[in-house]
Amino acid sequence: MRKSILLVPLLLAFLITVLPIFPATAAQSYQDPNGVYYKQARVFGKEVTFDSQRNLAIIFGSIYVYEPDSGWQLVDSRKFHLVAPVNYRIGDSLAGAVNKTVAVEGPYQAWPGQKEEVIEAHKIELADYPIETPPWYAFGKTVTTDHIVKFNLSQATDLVDVLAGIQKTAGIPQDRRLAPEEVSRLVGEITHPSDDAGRSLATRMQAELAKAWNDKYVVTKDNAAANDLRAGVGGWQFYQGLLGYNNSYIERAPLIRKNLDAFMDAVHPGGGAPEEEGPAAMYALVKAERDKYGKIIKVTASGVLMDTVPGLLRAIADPSSASIETWRLEGWNEKEAEEMDGRYCWLSGSRVLVYEEDKETGEKVLVDQYYSLCNYLTHDGFNNTLDITRDVIGEGGVF
Numbered sequence: 443m444r445k446s447i448l449l450v451p452l453l454l455a456f457l458i459t460v461l462p463i464f465p466a467t468a469a470q471s472y473q474d475p476n477g478v479y480y481k482q483a484r485v486f487g488k489e490v491t492f493d494s495q496r497n498l499a500i501i502f503g504s505i506y507v508y509e510p511d512s513g514w515q516l517v518d519s520r521k522f523h524l525v526a527p528v529n530y531r532i533g534d535s536l537a538g539a540v541n542k543t544v545a546v547e548g549p550y551q552a553w554p555g556q557k558e559e560v561i562e563a564h565k566i567e568l569a570d571y572p573i574e575t576p577p578w579y580a581f582g583k584t585v586t587t588d589h590i591v592k593f594n595l596s597q598a599t600d601l602v603d604v605l606a607g608i609q610k611t612a613g614i615p616q617d618r619r620l621a622p623e624e625v626s627r628l629v630g631e632i633t634h635p636s637d638d639a640g641r642s643l644a645t646r647m648q649a650e651l652a653k654a655w656n657d658k659y660v661v662t663k664d665n666a667a668a669n670d671l672r673a674g675v676g677g678w679q680f681y682q683g684l685l686g687y688n689n690s691y692i693e694r695a696p697l698i699r700k701n702l703d704a705f706m707d708a709v710h711p712g713g714g715a716p717e718e719e720g721p722a723a724m725y726a727l728v729k730a731e732r733d734k735y736g737k738i739i740k741v742t743a744s745g746v747l748m749d750t751v752p753g754l755l756r757a758i759a760d761p762s763s764a765s766i767e768t769w770r771l772e773g774w775n776e777k778e779a780e781e782m783d784g785r786y787c788w789l790s791g792s793r794v795l796v797y798e799e800d801k802e803t804g805e806k807v808l809v810d811q812y813y814s815l816c817n818y819l820t821h822d823g824f825n826n827t828l829d830i831t832r833d834v835i836g837e838g839g840v841f
Contacts, residue, residue, distance in 0.1 A: 520687035578685035602790035606817035616823030708761035711744030744768040769813035
């Protein structure tokens with residue numbers, strides 16, 4: 443995939459310099475007194491959508507602009523470009539080119555500090571060159587309707603692992619829900635440290651955020667996606683779409699913090715443990731079993747199991763459709779087991795099936811199965827981490 447994407451700028455350069463898709467034009471750049479540049483542009487890439495309501499296509503690929511002194515110059519690659527047809531004929535061509543590779547040409551405006559340009563398409567041609575655009579999922583804070591701070595969700599466990607990293611780094615309590623003034627105090631220590639301890643905490647927090655988080659400007663598929671983002675401004679949100687290098691494409695983002703709260707309220711224990719292996723996240727009631735001396739000898743988790751990112755999002759959107767399972771937990775220590783006992787917790791880990799060979803038949807027989815714990819957040823720890831991180835993002839130079 444990466445090779446296909448990286449070859450796009452090279453192919454476009456070849457098409458422009460050796461075999462021009464369009465005849466040479468006498469395009470000129472022009473700058474008005476307000477610093478706005480009017481340029482001629484060429485975009486080559488995969489058209490991912492055409493929105494008839496906005497009369498706008500979105501193309502993932504590379505953009506070149508014409509400079510009078512040096513000809514066509516690459517500006518950006520692996521980016522989602524907004525393209526508006528200049529007439530009905532071009533509009534019909536763009537509407538019929540979704541999921542195809544296209545080359546378009548036309549003028550666009552550029553100005554200091556702009557986020558996304560809109561190219562006015564005067565010409566369009568199809569190109570026989572495949573470009574892959576795999577689905578993308580992320581979780582983060584919606585700063586504005588075109589700007590998010592997020593981490594990618596490659597697998598369901600990423601939600602727990604990334605947030606647990608922040609909880610551990612900042613020492614966020616897991617045994618109770620922090621009051622608003624306690625959240626504000628800890629946020630202040632991170633964003634405006636006043637002593638060495640605070641500065642050390644801020645440095646650790648920035649380093650932890652840098653591991654998985656980044657900020658992205660985004661474009662939306664249509665008005666429905668834009669409205670999704672509008673509902674999430676200032677808070678947490680799940681994003682679905684396509685990932686670009688300099689921006690991202692939001693297809694939909696209907697799940698926000700209130701959906702997470704409703705999901706956690708709806709989950710109940712029950713079910714068995716299917717004979718399945720592999721990474722999975724759980725939101726489950728954890729219970730510890732003790733011997734007569736009070737020592738913990740067994741820990742179980744019973745609740746929703748989610749082993750794919752789409753499955754995670756479906757469960758949050760509709761808890762009644764989720765898979766309810768019960769697993770024995772392995773990989774905990776005494777302190778962790780005490781902290782989780784009797785609480786609903788977010789868990790990341792992997793389902794493990796243990797087989798032994800039957801001495802008589804030689805066949806492998808399942809003799810044990812368990813959930814190997816990696817990270818966890820109690821219900822209160824999860825909410826505390828979200829509360830604090832939401833207020834840290836965008837403050838004190840963290841993002």
